Amino acid sequence: MTSADERELRTASRRLALQFALIIVGLFVALGVVVFSVVAAGQAEAARKVLADASMVDSPHDAPRNLLVTAVGPDGSRESSPDLPEGLPDEQALAQVEQNGGSVSGEVEADGRRYLVETDVRNGRVVQIAYGLGEQQEELARLLVALVASGVIATVAAALVGLFLARRSIRPLADALSLQRRFVADAGHELRTPLTLLSTRAQLLRRHVVSTDADEEVRTGLDEIVDDSRALTEIVQDLLTAADPRQTAEAVEVDLAELAGAVARAAEGRAEERDVTIDVSPEPGSLVTGAPVSLRRMIVALIDNALDHARSHISVTVGPHRDSVLLTVQDDGPGFSEGVEDRAFDRFASARDAQTAEPHGRHYGLGLALVAEVVSRHHGTVDASNRPEGGAVVTVRLPKRQ
Known part of the structure; x- marks a missing residue:
């Protein structure tokens, strides 16, 4: 420790x-x-x-x-x-x-x-x-003095006994938390090293390709690999920060509409594989204060969740509303299961029925839980519901930058 x-x-x-x-x-x-x-x-x-x-x-x-x-x-x-x-x-x-x-x-x-x-x-x-x-x-005065004196003695004794019992009770939990932090730190270090190597090699390869007559599609793919490797490194650091509450990420001005557009563009390749279109409707003035990496991770999780269930279309809207900025992600999938408001953002909860016609891999129920965690760290709110015409809606409300 x-x-x-x-x-x-x-x-x-x-x-x-x-x-x-x-x-x-x-x-x-x-x-x-x-x-x-x-x-x-x-x-x-x-x-x-x-x-x-x-x-x-x-x-x-x-x-x-x-x-x-x-x-x-x-x-x-x-x-x-x-x-x-x-x-x-x-x-x-x-x-x-x-x-x-x-x-x-x-x-x-x-x-x-x-x-x-x-x-x-x-x-x-x-x-x-x-x-x-x-x-x-x-007699009443003597009784009052006796009560006060015994109360002081009992309070001091209770504080000492409480301190002793608290240390004995908390130490196992503190040891477990310390072990968890060491594990997260070690895992983060082990992940950062190959990610740094991947980013470096991708940048070297991009420089080599730029100096040659390579296909434009190859250049674009290498640019995306470099951006994704950088984003992965930032996400690892953000996860380390989230795992240790003693660390705090620097809060800066973030244009949530611009960030949502960038995440949507990065997800277009995966969306094309599933014949799903992603429409982004940004509005000016969508400025919030927070950690860009955390907010990017939140939007990635929302779009990934929508891609896992959408049939053909995903709609992302971002805009100011009074003293907040609203981010809404809608899809035309099967929607949330009944009683979703009670467990949609719980870890390992399956908030939606999987599409058996075209499975996209195992769902661990962590995406929306991570969204709720990021929103909470930014003093916002998030809720999930179903569209009347079918499909799911997740709405994030974050405080607007003043």
């Missing part, structure tokens, strides 16, 4: 560990909210029960030590528990009950502490009982 692969492994492990830690944090937050809410509700219920149990208290002398009582007689005389904090009694509640009767409950803050206060009429006197919530608030 190379140093770059090791860096990728470490980065992926950290991401998984971070995600695992975030999940633990989310679970702890949810659990903490539930626990805190349950404890707070229980304390509030306990405070209300204490006040309910003190329903017979109507004098400060009869009150337990944890209750503060204020009693107002009919003549306005008042008795209060000693050392009432500032803010008690709740004069507004006393006046309301004294005037309207009934009972008033609520919380009052006095000297920075919260009190649960209930005011009602008992034995002809207005009695107000206050229960301090300070201890409950302190």
Whole structure:
């Protein structure tokens, strides 16, 4: 495994560990909210029960030590528990009950502490009982600190455990990817060498033929061999780039209409062998941003797919449409099988029924999958459908160069 692969492994492990830690944090937050809410509700219920149990208290002398009582007689005389904090009694509640009767409950803050206060009429006197919530608030504060501390500890532990498990889980996959990249690189190197030799020999042969009185058809054929060998070399490099996501091809301005015309001209020989005509309808302004080799490979795959199934005619149209460029390839073949939208662009999927009358070799179901891959890398979309009059239509939509 190379140093770059090791860096990728470490980065992926950290991401998984971070995600695992975030999940633990989310679970702890949810659990903490539930626990805190349950404890707070229980304390509030306990405070209300204490006040309910003190329903017979109507004098400060009869009150337990944890209750503060204020009693107002009919003549306005008042008795209060000693050392009432500032803010008690709740004069507004006393006046309301004294005037309207009934009972008033609520919380009052006095000297920075919260009190649960209930005011009602008992034995002809207005009695107000206050229960301090300070201890409950302190318990809730201690619970909150404990939850936060345990959450931090659990998060750190989860991150460390997640990092360890992630590295152990990802390493086999990283080793497999590294082996795949080495295989692709080795295969690319082995392919580039004979392709370079083929291109060199073809160029030498072309120079020799140009200097002689050779037939024009031979010269044209040699020119096409040189162009095809160069295109094959570029395709190999593009495949290497696609196989390793760490590599990126340089994006340049590409005239998709011109590129489609060049690919169609290169396919004319194969089309003539099958008595198929290829018509190209280019429109100006069909400029996109991308890798020319990848886009050429995409168009080659589309035309090859159409040639494999067309009976007599293939139509290629390229033109701008709003903020996109549309490339449409149509043929008059049997069309796509039913349910094509679900699997037309899957690898090794046979999206169309083969023409048994004139088989053209085995189909591996990779052409449209490669098209979808190239389109995705160029931030476009592709879809397949059938023509009403018969035949298939593949439409590629790529962002227009701004």
